[in-house]
Amino acid sequence: MPVFSGPFTTYYEDMEILNKLKEVDGSGSGLDADTLDTFEASSFATITYTDATFPTVPASTIANNFVTFTTDDGLVLGDSGYNAASFATVGHTQLASTIEFATGATIPATYHTLQDYMNIQGAGRISGGVITSNGDGTVAVSAGYGLIKTGSDYIDDTVFINWPTTASVSLTDNLLNYIYLTYNSGTPTVYATITRSDTDLSLDIAFGRVFRSGTTLSIIQSGNEAFCITSRVHERLILTDGGLVRASGGVISATGTRNIASTAGSFYIGLNNVTTAAKDTSVSDTFTYWYRNGSGGWTSVASQTQINNTQYDDGTGTLNDLSDGRYGVHWIFIRFDGQIDVVYGQGDYVPADAISASLPVPVPTILRDFAILAAKIVIVKNASTFYSNTSAYATVFPINTPFNHNDLGLLQGGTASEYYHLTATEYNTTVPKYYGESATEPATFKPGDEYWDTSSVGVLKKYISVSVGWKTITTT
Numbered sequence: 030m031p032v033f034s035g036p037f038t039t040y041y042e043d044m045e046i047l048n049k050l051k052e053v054d055g056s057g058s059g060l061d062a063d064t065l066d067t068f069e070a071s072s073f074a075t076i077t078y079t080d081a082t083f084p085t086v087p088a089s090t091i092a093n094n095f096v097t098f099t100t101d102d103g104l105v106l107g108d109s110g111y112n113a114a115s116f117a118t119v120g121h122t123q124l125a126s127t128i129e130f131a132t133g134a135t136i137p138a139t140y141h142t143l144q145d146y147m148n149i150q151g152a153g154r155i156s157g158g159v160i161t162s163n164g165d166g167t168v169a170v171s172a173g174y175g176l177i178k179t180g181s182d183y184i185d186d187t188v189f190i191n192w193p194t195t196a197s198v199s200l201t202d203n204l205l206n207y208i209y210l211t212y213n214s215g216t217p218t219v220y221a222t223i224t225r226s227d228t229d230l231s232l233d234i235a236f237g238r239v240f241r242s243g244t245t246l247s248i249i250q251s252g253n254e255a256f257c258i259t260s261r262v263h264e265r266l267i268l269t270d271g272g273l274v275r276a277s278g279g280v281i282s283a284t285g286t287r288n289i290a291s292t293a294g295s296f297y298i299g300l301n302n303v304t305t306a307a308k309d310t311s312v313s314d315t316f317t318y319w320y321r322n323g324s325g326g327w328t329s330v331a332s333q334t335q336i337n338n339t340q341y342d343d344g345t346g347t348l349n350d351l352s353d354g355r356y357g358v359h360w361i362f363i364r365f366d367g368q369i370d371v372v373y374g375q376g377d378y379v380p381a382d383a384i385s386a387s388l389p390v391p392v393p394t395i396l397r398d399f400a401i402l403a404a405k406i407v408i409v410k411n412a413s414t415f416y417s418n419t420s421a422y423a424t425v426f427p428i429n430t431p432f433n434h435n436d437l438g439l440l441q442g443g444t445a446s447e448y449y450h451l452t453a454t455e456y457n458t459t460v461p462k463y464y465g466e467s468a469t470e471p472a473t474f475k476p477g478d479e480y481w482d483t484s485s486v487g488v489l490k491k492y493i494s495v496s497v498g499w500k501t502i503t504t505t
Contacts, residue, residue, distance in 0.1 A: 140184075147187045151231040152177045153255025158236040160208055162246045163197060168239055170195040170208065170219045176255045177212050178232040185232075192217035200241040209252070210234040263299035273298055273365055273401040275422055278305070281361050281404035283415050285311025287335040289361065289406070291369060296401065298365070305367035310334040316369035319393050322346045327393045333371070336415070338408050342373035349377070351410040356383035361404040361421075362396045370396055383407045384417065470499065 041049070125144035132138040140148075157173015174191045192210055198221050200206045206221045209228040221239070222228065228235060235252035254261070266274075279294030288311035296303045308314040311334070318330040318337070323346025340348040341357045351357055358374025375389050376382065384407065391397065402421040409416050461477030468484040479491045479502070489502040 144186065145184075148184050150176060150187050150255070151183075151253070152187070152234050153230075153253045153258075154234050154236065155254070155256050157192075158210070158234065158250075158252065160237050160239060160248050160250060162248065164244060166202065166241055166244045166246070167197045167199055168208065168221075168246065168248070170198060170210075170236055175234050177210070177217070177234055179212050179215075181232060183231055190217060192219075195219040200239055200246075202241050202243065204241070206239045206241060208236045208239060210236065259300065263301075266297070266299040270297075270299075272398070273303065275401060276302075279363050279401075279403055279422075280420065281406075281418065283418055284309055286413055287338060287408070287415075289316070289336065289369070289371075291363060291403070294363065294367075296365070303365055305363060305365075308367070308369055310369075314369070316371050318371050318373065319396070320348060320373040321375075329393070336371070336406055336408055337373070338412055339410060340373070341377055342375045343377075344375065348373070352377050353410060356380055356407055356409050356416060358383055358386045359406040359408070360388060360392075360402065361406060362392075362400040363403045364395075364400040370400060372396070378407075380407075380409075380416070 125147060126142050128143040130138075130141050130143065130146065132141050140146075152175070154173060154175040156175070157171050158175070159171040159173075160168050161171070163169055172192060172194045174189065176187055177190045179186045179188055190212070198208065198219055200221050201223045204223045206223055207225050207228060208219065208221050210217055210219050211228075211233050219236075220228075230253045237248060237250040237252050239249075240247040274297045276295040276297055278292045279296065280292045282290050282292075284290040288309070290309040290311070291305070291307060293307045294305040296305065308316075310316060315332045315334055318333045319327050320342040321344050322328045323344065328346070336359050337348075337357065339351055339357075341351055343349040356378040358376065358378065360372040360374065362370040362372065364370065370393075372389070372392055374383075374386060376386060378386060386405075388402065388405075404421055405417075405419045405424075407416045407419075408414075459475075461475075461479070464471045464474075464478065464480035466481040466483050468482070470490075471478065471480060474492045476492055476494055479489060482488050482490050482501075490499045491502050492498070493500050
Protein backbone atom coordinates (compact mmCIF):
# COMPACT_ATOMS: atom_id res chain seq x y z
CA MET A 30 0.00 0.00 0.00
CA PRO A 31 1.53 3.39 -0.98
CA VAL A 32 1.82 6.07 1.67
CA PHE A 33 2.63 9.59 0.55
CA SER A 34 5.31 11.32 2.57
CA GLY A 35 6.57 14.61 1.08
CA PRO A 36 7.74 14.41 -2.48
CA PHE A 37 8.38 10.75 -2.16
CA THR A 38 6.03 7.83 -2.05
CA THR A 39 6.72 5.17 0.59
CA TYR A 40 5.25 1.71 0.33
CA TYR A 41 4.25 -0.26 3.51
CA GLU A 42 3.12 -3.81 3.74
CA ASP A 43 -0.24 -4.53 5.47
CA MET A 44 1.41 -5.93 8.60
CA GLU A 45 3.65 -2.86 8.82
CA ILE A 46 0.56 -0.60 8.81
CA LEU A 47 -1.08 -2.76 11.51
CA ASN A 48 2.02 -2.52 13.66
CA LYS A 49 2.10 1.28 13.20
CA LEU A 50 -1.53 1.50 14.34
CA LYS A 51 -0.86 -0.63 17.39
CA GLU A 52 1.82 1.86 18.45
CA VAL A 53 -0.81 4.61 18.89
CA ASP A 54 -3.85 2.42 19.73
CA GLY A 55 -5.16 2.23 23.29
CA SER A 56 -7.19 4.05 25.92
CA GLY A 57 -7.64 7.73 25.07
CA SER A 58 -6.34 7.38 21.53
CA GLY A 59 -9.81 7.57 20.00
CA LEU A 60 -9.07 4.35 18.18
CA ASP A 61 -9.42 1.41 20.63
CA ALA A 62 -9.51 -0.93 17.69
CA ASP A 63 -9.92 -4.12 19.76
CA THR A 64 -12.78 -2.85 22.00
CA LEU A 65 -16.41 -1.84 21.64
CA ASP A 66 -16.76 1.69 23.07
CA THR A 67 -13.79 0.92 25.38
CA PHE A 68 -15.31 -2.38 26.59
CA GLU A 69 -13.19 -5.49 26.26
CA ALA A 70 -14.71 -8.76 25.02
CA SER A 71 -14.62 -10.10 28.61
CA SER A 72 -17.18 -7.43 29.57
CA PHE A 73 -19.90 -9.15 27.52
CA ALA A 74 -21.76 -12.32 28.46
CA THR A 75 -21.73 -15.12 25.94
CA ILE A 76 -24.73 -17.25 25.04
CA THR A 77 -24.17 -20.78 23.86
CA TYR A 78 -26.89 -22.45 21.82
CA THR A 79 -26.97 -26.02 20.65
CA ASP A 80 -28.50 -26.95 17.30
CA ALA A 81 -31.59 -28.07 19.16
CA THR A 82 -32.12 -24.81 21.01
CA PHE A 83 -30.93 -22.14 18.58
CA PRO A 84 -34.08 -20.50 17.23
CA THR A 85 -35.05 -20.75 13.56
CA VAL A 86 -35.14 -17.26 12.03
CA PRO A 87 -37.76 -16.80 9.31
CA ALA A 88 -36.66 -14.65 6.33
CA SER A 89 -39.47 -12.22 7.08
CA THR A 90 -37.74 -11.14 10.30
CA ILE A 91 -34.50 -10.18 8.57
CA ALA A 92 -34.35 -6.49 7.60
CA ASN A 93 -31.81 -3.70 7.49
CA ASN A 94 -28.91 -6.02 8.22
CA PHE A 95 -30.60 -6.69 11.62
CA VAL A 96 -31.88 -9.98 12.93
CA THR A 97 -34.38 -10.08 15.78
CA PHE A 98 -34.90 -13.40 17.50
CA THR A 99 -38.45 -13.65 18.74
CA THR A 100 -37.62 -15.88 21.70
CA ASP A 101 -38.06 -15.51 25.45
CA ASP A 102 -34.37 -14.68 25.68
CA GLY A 103 -34.88 -11.13 24.35
CA LEU A 104 -31.67 -11.56 22.35
CA VAL A 105 -30.99 -8.99 19.60
CA LEU A 106 -28.13 -9.34 17.14
CA GLY A 107 -27.03 -6.71 14.59
CA ASP A 108 -24.68 -6.37 11.62
CA SER A 109 -21.57 -4.22 11.52
CA GLY A 110 -21.83 -0.47 11.65
CA TYR A 111 -23.55 -0.32 15.07
CA ASN A 112 -21.77 0.80 18.23
CA ALA A 113 -22.75 0.08 21.85
CA ALA A 114 -25.24 2.96 21.92
CA SER A 115 -27.24 1.17 19.21
CA PHE A 116 -28.18 -1.60 21.63
CA ALA A 117 -30.74 -1.23 24.39
CA THR A 118 -29.93 -2.52 27.87
CA VAL A 119 -32.55 -5.17 28.56
CA GLY A 120 -33.48 -6.11 32.17
CA HIS A 121 -34.44 -9.76 32.08
CA THR A 122 -36.96 -11.39 34.45
CA GLN A 123 -36.79 -15.17 34.63
CA LEU A 124 -40.08 -16.70 35.70
CA ALA A 125 -39.81 -19.41 38.37
CA SER A 126 -42.09 -21.57 36.26
CA THR A 127 -39.42 -21.71 33.50
CA ILE A 128 -36.60 -22.92 35.75
CA GLU A 129 -36.47 -26.70 35.66
CA PHE A 130 -35.44 -29.14 38.40
CA ALA A 131 -33.81 -32.44 37.51
CA THR A 132 -36.45 -35.13 38.07
CA GLY A 133 -34.11 -38.12 38.29
CA ALA A 134 -36.78 -40.50 37.01
CA THR A 135 -37.70 -42.10 33.71
CA ILE A 136 -41.38 -41.16 34.19
CA PRO A 137 -41.86 -37.40 33.66
CA ALA A 138 -42.57 -35.64 36.95
CA THR A 139 -45.86 -33.79 37.36
CA TYR A 140 -44.11 -31.00 39.26
CA HIS A 141 -40.63 -30.04 38.14
CA THR A 142 -40.07 -26.27 38.17
CA LEU A 143 -38.89 -23.79 40.77
CA GLN A 144 -42.45 -22.45 40.97
CA ASP A 145 -43.71 -25.96 41.72
CA TYR A 146 -41.21 -26.15 44.57
CA MET A 147 -42.41 -22.82 45.94
CA ASN A 148 -45.99 -24.05 45.72
CA ILE A 149 -45.40 -26.75 48.31
CA GLN A 150 -44.59 -24.00 50.80
CA GLY A 151 -47.51 -22.68 52.80
CA ALA A 152 -48.54 -19.08 53.43
CA GLY A 153 -46.96 -16.99 56.16
CA ARG A 154 -46.05 -13.55 57.41
CA ILE A 155 -42.52 -12.23 56.95
CA SER A 156 -42.96 -8.73 58.39
CA GLY A 157 -45.76 -6.41 59.45
CA GLY A 158 -49.33 -7.45 60.14
CA VAL A 159 -49.25 -6.01 63.67
CA ILE A 160 -52.67 -5.81 65.34
CA THR A 161 -53.47 -2.70 67.41
CA SER A 162 -56.60 -1.45 69.13
CA ASN A 163 -58.43 1.59 67.76
CA GLY A 164 -60.03 2.17 71.16
CA ASP A 165 -63.57 1.69 69.82
CA GLY A 166 -63.82 -2.10 69.74
CA THR A 167 -62.13 -2.43 66.35
CA VAL A 168 -58.53 -3.15 65.40
CA ALA A 169 -56.07 -1.89 62.82
CA VAL A 170 -53.58 -4.15 61.02
CA SER A 171 -50.29 -2.67 59.81
CA ALA A 172 -48.90 -3.07 56.29
CA GLY A 173 -46.46 -5.87 55.65
CA TYR A 174 -45.31 -8.62 53.33
CA GLY A 175 -45.16 -12.38 53.19
CA LEU A 176 -46.12 -15.48 51.19
CA ILE A 177 -49.66 -16.43 50.24
CA LYS A 178 -51.57 -18.82 47.99
CA THR A 179 -53.31 -17.39 44.93
CA GLY A 180 -56.03 -20.05 45.01
CA SER A 181 -57.82 -22.48 47.29
CA ASP A 182 -55.74 -25.56 46.52
CA TYR A 183 -52.53 -26.46 48.35
CA ILE A 184 -50.64 -26.76 45.04
CA ASP A 185 -51.83 -23.41 43.70
CA ASP A 186 -49.14 -20.80 43.18
CA THR A 187 -47.38 -19.50 46.28
CA VAL A 188 -46.34 -15.89 45.67
CA PHE A 189 -44.71 -13.04 47.52
CA ILE A 190 -47.18 -10.34 48.41
CA ASN A 191 -47.32 -6.90 50.03
CA TRP A 192 -50.49 -5.73 51.77
CA PRO A 193 -51.48 -2.21 52.81
CA THR A 194 -52.51 -1.03 56.26
CA THR A 195 -56.09 -1.89 57.18
CA ALA A 196 -57.43 0.96 59.29
CA SER A 197 -60.40 -0.78 60.89
CA VAL A 198 -61.54 -4.39 61.29
CA SER A 199 -64.84 -5.07 63.06
CA LEU A 200 -64.90 -7.67 65.84
CA THR A 201 -67.59 -9.81 67.46
CA ASP A 202 -68.14 -8.75 71.07
CA ASN A 203 -67.50 -11.09 74.01
CA LEU A 204 -65.88 -13.71 71.80
CA LEU A 205 -62.43 -14.65 70.52
CA ASN A 206 -61.77 -13.22 67.04
CA TYR A 207 -59.18 -14.63 64.60
CA ILE A 208 -57.53 -12.00 62.36
CA TYR A 209 -56.22 -13.13 58.97
CA LEU A 210 -55.44 -12.07 55.38
CA THR A 211 -56.65 -13.67 52.14
CA TYR A 212 -55.32 -13.20 48.60
CA ASN A 213 -58.76 -12.12 47.32
CA SER A 214 -57.88 -12.34 43.60
CA GLY A 215 -54.86 -10.06 44.01
CA THR A 216 -56.45 -7.52 46.36
CA PRO A 217 -55.22 -8.65 49.79
CA THR A 218 -57.99 -8.27 52.39
CA VAL A 219 -57.99 -8.58 56.18
CA TYR A 220 -60.88 -10.37 57.89
CA ALA A 221 -61.97 -11.28 61.42
CA THR A 222 -63.83 -14.49 62.22
CA ILE A 223 -64.95 -16.26 65.38
CA THR A 224 -64.63 -19.65 63.65
CA ARG A 225 -61.03 -20.74 63.34
CA SER A 226 -61.79 -23.19 60.52
CA ASP A 227 -62.80 -20.22 58.33
CA THR A 228 -59.12 -19.70 57.64
CA ASP A 229 -56.57 -22.22 56.37
CA LEU A 230 -53.03 -21.38 57.48
CA SER A 231 -51.64 -23.16 54.42
CA LEU A 232 -53.46 -20.71 52.16
CA ASP A 233 -53.99 -17.54 54.21
CA ILE A 234 -51.82 -15.42 56.51
CA ALA A 235 -52.96 -15.38 60.14
CA PHE A 236 -51.97 -12.35 62.23
CA GLY A 237 -53.29 -13.21 65.67
CA ARG A 238 -56.24 -13.38 68.05
CA VAL A 239 -58.31 -10.72 69.76
CA PHE A 240 -60.86 -11.11 72.53
CA ARG A 241 -63.26 -8.20 72.53
CA SER A 242 -65.12 -7.04 75.64
CA GLY A 243 -66.79 -3.84 74.55
CA THR A 244 -64.01 -1.41 73.76
CA THR A 245 -61.50 -3.38 75.84
CA LEU A 246 -59.40 -5.70 73.67
CA SER A 247 -56.99 -8.47 74.60
CA ILE A 248 -54.59 -8.98 71.68
CA ILE A 249 -52.01 -11.65 70.94
CA GLN A 250 -49.82 -11.75 67.82
CA SER A 251 -49.92 -15.47 67.04
CA GLY A 252 -50.04 -15.91 63.29
CA ASN A 253 -48.10 -18.18 60.97
CA GLU A 254 -44.64 -16.88 60.11
CA ALA A 255 -42.88 -17.91 56.92
CA PHE A 256 -39.26 -17.16 57.76
CA CYS A 257 -36.58 -19.43 59.31
CA ILE A 258 -39.15 -22.16 59.89
CA THR A 259 -36.67 -24.97 60.54
CA SER A 260 -34.66 -22.95 63.06
CA ARG A 261 -37.76 -21.79 64.90
CA VAL A 262 -39.24 -25.30 65.10
CA HIS A 263 -35.92 -26.58 66.45
CA GLU A 264 -35.83 -23.87 69.11
CA ARG A 265 -39.45 -24.48 70.08
CA LEU A 266 -38.75 -28.20 70.63
CA ILE A 267 -35.70 -27.40 72.74
CA LEU A 268 -37.70 -25.06 74.95
CA THR A 269 -40.79 -27.26 75.32
CA ASP A 270 -39.17 -30.71 75.49
CA GLY A 271 -36.38 -29.58 77.77
CA GLY A 272 -33.45 -31.27 76.08
CA LEU A 273 -33.05 -34.94 75.22
CA VAL A 274 -36.22 -36.79 74.18
CA ARG A 275 -36.26 -40.54 73.65
CA ALA A 276 -37.47 -41.99 70.35
CA SER A 277 -36.49 -45.63 70.93
CA GLY A 278 -34.01 -47.85 72.73
CA GLY A 279 -31.95 -46.80 75.74
CA VAL A 280 -33.67 -49.51 77.79
CA ILE A 281 -32.02 -50.44 81.09
CA SER A 282 -31.94 -54.11 82.14
CA ALA A 283 -30.27 -56.33 84.73
CA THR A 284 -27.32 -58.43 83.66
CA GLY A 285 -24.67 -60.48 85.44
CA THR A 286 -24.57 -59.91 89.19
CA ARG A 287 -25.98 -56.47 90.00
CA ASN A 288 -24.68 -55.21 86.63
CA ILE A 289 -26.73 -53.10 84.26
CA ALA A 290 -27.05 -52.98 80.48
CA SER A 291 -28.53 -50.43 78.09
CA THR A 292 -29.75 -51.07 74.57
CA ALA A 293 -28.68 -48.76 71.74
CA GLY A 294 -30.81 -45.64 71.85
CA SER A 295 -32.25 -43.06 69.48
CA PHE A 296 -32.96 -39.65 71.01
CA TYR A 297 -33.73 -36.14 69.76
CA ILE A 298 -32.44 -32.74 70.76
CA GLY A 299 -34.81 -30.43 68.95
CA LEU A 300 -34.75 -31.65 65.34
CA ASN A 301 -31.38 -33.37 65.69
CA ASN A 302 -31.18 -37.13 66.12
CA VAL A 303 -28.68 -38.43 68.68
CA THR A 304 -27.80 -42.11 68.90
CA THR A 305 -26.18 -43.93 71.81
CA ALA A 306 -24.36 -47.25 71.72
CA ALA A 307 -25.42 -50.31 73.69
CA LYS A 308 -23.66 -50.75 77.05
CA ASP A 309 -23.12 -53.75 79.34
CA THR A 310 -21.25 -53.32 82.63
CA SER A 311 -20.93 -57.07 83.08
CA VAL A 312 -18.59 -57.12 80.08
CA SER A 313 -16.34 -54.07 79.69
CA ASP A 314 -18.49 -50.97 80.11
CA THR A 315 -18.73 -48.90 83.28
CA PHE A 316 -20.85 -46.18 84.86
CA THR A 317 -20.27 -43.26 87.22
CA TYR A 318 -21.85 -43.17 90.67
CA TRP A 319 -22.99 -39.89 92.32
CA TYR A 320 -23.83 -38.96 95.92
CA ARG A 321 -23.98 -35.70 97.88
CA ASN A 322 -20.72 -34.42 99.40
CA GLY A 323 -22.34 -32.90 102.48
CA SER A 324 -21.61 -29.28 101.53
CA GLY A 325 -23.99 -28.62 98.65
CA GLY A 326 -22.02 -30.38 95.93
CA TRP A 327 -21.55 -33.87 94.58
CA THR A 328 -19.01 -36.67 94.77
CA SER A 329 -18.57 -38.79 91.64
CA VAL A 330 -17.02 -42.25 91.54
CA ALA A 331 -16.06 -43.39 88.05
CA SER A 332 -15.47 -46.85 86.55
CA GLN A 333 -18.25 -48.64 88.48
CA THR A 334 -19.80 -51.87 87.23
CA GLN A 335 -22.24 -53.04 89.96
CA ILE A 336 -25.21 -51.50 91.76
CA ASN A 337 -24.38 -51.00 95.45
CA ASN A 338 -26.52 -53.27 97.66
CA THR A 339 -25.30 -52.11 101.08
CA GLN A 340 -25.33 -48.29 101.18
CA TYR A 341 -27.39 -45.16 100.54
CA ASP A 342 -26.84 -41.39 100.45
CA ASP A 343 -27.78 -39.80 103.80
CA GLY A 344 -26.45 -36.36 102.78
CA THR A 345 -23.49 -36.31 105.19
CA GLY A 346 -20.86 -36.67 102.47
CA THR A 347 -20.21 -40.31 103.36
CA LEU A 348 -22.37 -43.20 102.25
CA ASN A 349 -24.32 -44.77 105.12
CA ASP A 350 -25.10 -48.47 105.56
CA LEU A 351 -28.58 -49.77 104.87
CA SER A 352 -30.34 -51.32 107.83
CA ASP A 353 -30.93 -55.05 107.70
CA GLY A 354 -33.92 -55.86 105.52
CA ARG A 355 -34.08 -52.30 104.12
CA TYR A 356 -33.99 -51.24 100.48
CA GLY A 357 -31.79 -48.88 98.49
CA VAL A 358 -32.89 -46.89 95.42
CA HIS A 359 -30.66 -46.04 92.45
CA TRP A 360 -31.52 -43.63 89.62
CA ILE A 361 -30.08 -44.48 86.18
CA PHE A 362 -29.27 -41.71 83.66
CA ILE A 363 -28.05 -41.86 80.04
CA ARG A 364 -25.98 -38.93 78.79
CA PHE A 365 -26.20 -37.45 75.29
CA ASP A 366 -22.85 -39.09 74.50
CA GLY A 367 -24.05 -42.51 75.71
CA GLN A 368 -22.32 -42.64 79.10
CA ILE A 369 -24.34 -44.14 81.97
CA ASP A 370 -24.55 -42.44 85.38
CA VAL A 371 -26.21 -43.63 88.60
CA VAL A 372 -27.40 -41.39 91.44
CA TYR A 373 -27.78 -42.95 94.90
CA GLY A 374 -31.19 -42.83 96.51
CA GLN A 375 -31.45 -40.85 99.73
CA GLY A 376 -33.36 -43.20 102.03
CA ASP A 377 -33.06 -46.35 104.14
CA TYR A 378 -36.36 -47.63 102.82
CA VAL A 379 -38.95 -50.26 103.64
CA PRO A 380 -40.31 -51.84 100.42
CA ALA A 381 -43.38 -49.63 100.00
CA ASP A 382 -41.39 -46.44 100.53
CA ALA A 383 -38.69 -47.59 98.12
CA ILE A 384 -41.26 -48.23 95.39
CA SER A 385 -42.93 -44.84 95.91
CA ALA A 386 -39.67 -42.93 96.37
CA SER A 387 -39.43 -39.79 94.26
CA LEU A 388 -36.52 -38.55 92.17
CA PRO A 389 -34.43 -36.38 94.52
CA VAL A 390 -33.64 -32.88 93.35
CA PRO A 391 -31.36 -31.35 92.55
CA VAL A 392 -29.32 -33.90 90.64
CA PRO A 393 -25.74 -33.22 89.45
CA THR A 394 -25.72 -30.36 86.94
CA ILE A 395 -24.25 -32.44 84.13
CA LEU A 396 -27.13 -34.92 84.47
CA ARG A 397 -29.72 -32.15 84.63
CA ASP A 398 -28.36 -30.49 81.47
CA PHE A 399 -26.77 -33.35 79.53
CA ALA A 400 -28.67 -36.56 80.28
CA ILE A 401 -32.07 -38.21 80.46
CA LEU A 402 -33.50 -40.31 83.30
CA ALA A 403 -33.77 -43.88 82.07
CA ALA A 404 -34.71 -46.11 85.02
CA LYS A 405 -35.15 -46.55 88.78
CA ILE A 406 -33.63 -49.63 90.40
CA VAL A 407 -34.61 -50.90 93.89
CA ILE A 408 -32.47 -53.51 95.67
CA VAL A 409 -32.71 -55.02 99.17
CA LYS A 410 -29.61 -55.00 101.35
CA ASN A 411 -27.09 -57.71 100.39
CA ALA A 412 -29.28 -59.06 97.57
CA SER A 413 -27.63 -60.30 94.38
CA THR A 414 -30.60 -59.39 92.17
CA PHE A 415 -32.75 -56.29 91.82
CA TYR A 416 -36.05 -56.08 93.67
CA SER A 417 -37.44 -53.93 90.82
CA ASN A 418 -36.28 -52.13 87.68
CA THR A 419 -38.76 -49.51 86.49
CA SER A 420 -38.40 -47.71 83.15
CA ALA A 421 -38.55 -43.92 83.36
CA TYR A 422 -39.89 -43.86 79.81
CA ALA A 423 -43.08 -45.63 80.84
CA THR A 424 -43.42 -44.23 84.38
CA VAL A 425 -43.50 -40.59 85.45
CA PHE A 426 -41.74 -40.41 88.81
CA PRO A 427 -42.83 -37.60 91.11
CA ILE A 428 -40.07 -35.18 92.06
CA ASN A 429 -39.11 -35.16 95.72
CA THR A 430 -38.46 -31.54 96.56
CA PRO A 431 -38.62 -29.71 99.91
CA PHE A 432 -41.73 -27.62 100.44
CA ASN A 433 -43.06 -25.03 102.84
CA HIS A 434 -45.66 -26.70 105.02
CA ASN A 435 -47.74 -23.52 104.92
CA ASP A 436 -48.00 -23.91 101.13
CA LEU A 437 -50.15 -27.04 101.52
CA GLY A 438 -53.85 -26.63 100.82
CA LEU A 439 -56.67 -26.27 103.40
CA LEU A 440 -54.40 -24.94 106.15
CA GLN A 441 -55.53 -21.32 106.10
CA GLY A 442 -57.44 -20.26 109.22
CA GLY A 443 -60.13 -17.65 109.59
CA THR A 444 -57.63 -14.78 109.69
CA ALA A 445 -55.02 -14.12 107.00
CA SER A 446 -51.67 -15.81 107.72
CA GLU A 447 -53.17 -17.79 110.64
CA TYR A 448 -52.81 -21.47 109.79
CA TYR A 449 -54.30 -24.46 111.55
CA HIS A 450 -51.06 -25.15 113.40
CA LEU A 451 -50.61 -25.52 117.14
CA THR A 452 -47.90 -23.98 119.23
CA ALA A 453 -46.23 -26.09 121.91
CA THR A 454 -48.34 -24.35 124.56
CA GLU A 455 -51.54 -24.94 122.58
CA TYR A 456 -50.63 -28.58 122.11
CA ASN A 457 -49.95 -29.12 125.82
CA THR A 458 -53.12 -27.37 126.93
CA THR A 459 -55.67 -28.52 124.37
CA VAL A 460 -54.67 -31.86 122.84
CA PRO A 461 -55.37 -34.97 125.01
CA LYS A 462 -52.15 -36.73 125.95
CA TYR A 463 -51.33 -40.30 126.88
CA TYR A 464 -48.69 -40.49 129.61
CA GLY A 465 -48.01 -44.22 129.46
CA GLU A 466 -47.60 -46.40 132.53
CA SER A 467 -47.19 -44.83 135.97
CA ALA A 468 -47.92 -45.62 139.62
CA THR A 469 -48.81 -41.99 140.29
CA GLU A 470 -50.88 -39.37 138.56
CA PRO A 471 -49.10 -37.06 136.10
CA ALA A 472 -47.85 -33.82 137.62
CA THR A 473 -49.76 -31.75 135.08
CA PHE A 474 -52.83 -32.83 133.24
CA LYS A 475 -55.97 -31.60 131.51
CA PRO A 476 -59.32 -33.05 130.52
CA GLY A 477 -58.89 -36.01 128.17
CA ASP A 478 -55.41 -37.02 129.38
CA GLU A 479 -54.92 -40.71 130.10
CA TYR A 480 -52.39 -43.00 131.84
CA TRP A 481 -52.03 -46.62 132.95
CA ASP A 482 -52.15 -46.74 136.74
CA THR A 483 -49.86 -49.56 137.88
CA SER A 484 -49.97 -48.78 141.60
CA SER A 485 -52.05 -51.89 142.34
CA VAL A 486 -53.93 -53.40 139.42
CA GLY A 487 -53.22 -51.93 135.99
CA VAL A 488 -56.07 -49.71 134.96
CA LEU A 489 -56.46 -47.09 132.26
CA LYS A 490 -57.48 -43.80 133.84
CA LYS A 491 -58.75 -40.71 132.09
CA TYR A 492 -59.01 -37.24 133.59
CA ILE A 493 -62.55 -35.94 133.04
CA SER A 494 -62.79 -32.57 134.80
CA VAL A 495 -62.05 -30.79 138.06
CA SER A 496 -65.35 -31.91 139.54
CA VAL A 497 -65.10 -35.52 138.34
CA GLY A 498 -61.33 -36.03 138.52
CA TRP A 499 -59.75 -39.23 137.20
CA LYS A 500 -62.05 -41.99 136.09
CA THR A 501 -61.17 -45.62 135.49
CA ILE A 502 -61.82 -46.53 131.86
CA THR A 503 -60.74 -50.19 131.78
CA THR A 504 -58.62 -52.70 133.68
CA THR A 505 -56.15 -55.34 132.56
